[in-house]
Amino acid sequence: MNSALAQFQDAFAAALLATDAIAANPAVAALVSQPGFMVYRNTVMKGCIDALQANYPAVTRLVGEEWLRAAAAVFVRAHPPTQAALVHYGAGFADFLAGFEPAADMDWLPGVARLDRSWTEAHVARDAAPLDPARIAALPPEALAGLHLQPHPAARWAWFGEAPIYTLWQRNRSEDADNADSGDIPWQGAGALITRPQAVVQWTALDEAGCAFMATCAAGLSLAEAAGAALAVRPNADLAALMSQLLQAGAFAADTIMANSATTDPEPEQEQS
């Protein structure tokens, strides 16, 4: 790709995202100085920034649109999209915010961004029937310990020990969030379970024990081992209530119920604080 067309595209692409007007290729330098070049520059930047704003609504509400768009412009120049489908754009935005100096006094912001990202992943995930709670209820209690349940393809979970990330996120995720809870947020750890058993993404609080339980299931281990992991982080965890909560939320896939056989399914991406 060293043709005249390739050289033109190299220089044009570099000039699109550059903050100054320098273009190595003389043909492109002649274009950058024309007023029309700004139309391309603006369209590309606006398209990327609009996508980030759409994909990170809770972050946007918390920091304000102006701050978000300024931060997004820095992100776009460092990490341009790698695919045309911008619904997937911004996978690294939470990590970027964690190292972004102007966000240093908002140490909760990357966690909120991780949950916005989890929402998008749930929204676009493969369709699958959730495991019907009645199928588990029908099993004899002694059969449960050896079961291996795979998380539903849309299920995402994350525990944040340092700050009420989930509470901040869920109060700022929806358009009408201003009218929802507006009380003081107790400053303590809060985790999330995000699922999409059918068409609509839904979410609920999930404690540290629940997140450990899901991570153990995702690793292909048995319910007995998942229960052990949950009790290891929270010795007084109510496992029956936890199991009921997970099943009601559609956290497991119907077609992956297997007794006494570890699976080799890849584990879904999950967020850790």
Next chain:
Amino acid sequence: MNTTLTAGLGLKPEHYDAALTCPAAGLWFEVHPENYFVDGGPRLAWLEAIRAVHPLSLHGVGLSLAADSPPDREHLKKLAALARRVEPALMSEHLAWSAWRGFSYPDLLPFARTHEALLRIAANISLAQEALGRTLAIENPSHYLHIEGHNHDEIDFLTELSRRSGCRLLLDVNNVHVGARNTGYSAEAYVDAFPAALIAEVHLAGHTHDALMGDALLVDSHDMPVAPAVWALYQRLIARTGARPTLIERDANLPAFDDLLAERDIAHAMLQRASSTMAEAA
């Protein structure tokens, strides 16, 4: 050409419910397939619901056919899968590039229409059409720059691409108007010279004036109603070519669905008149 399509609308998520139940005759919808490159979830379910009641067109913005590299295989695979899923009445892309060396630039970028570019783009279109098992309609983009080194004018270039690849053409009348104003050619002459037999689809859209440059720089912003000058060009076109499936694009500053439908009905009525005039002349 599918003769049942008259005038259609770009479909935005805000209008899904209204679009689903709209009974207008000849109505069809167009989407950017890239917005449906997902494994599952509500987006695909919405699109399939619309497709069950209205013809659909997939109008790609990301295949980057004018890049000096073959189209991305993963992108083509997803596009082919979506086409199999929704069986579109029309499929189109642009005479432009938007991906280069692994990065994607969400715009329709220009190039010099050299012989070298012609060979590359014709090969890219052929490769894409083979992967899709369908013919694409290739759209004339908007122009904002005076680029040196063209060996072909745009209509020659598009016609030659069609001859080499078998592709058809999508004539965007607003892009003709915007490009004519920005780079100084005659929009009327362009529309008059465009090869009628190759037109699979026509686009109409609104544009704005650049905030700094005003009248001297028009932007193909798709955020306004179709301008009177563009309607006039469109009338001139269809008086010559007869009716062609025509789409009104609106991507921002979205009005209510009924307002868009009223604008679409103007195009629909013009197409009906063009058809009957052609029939009388025949």
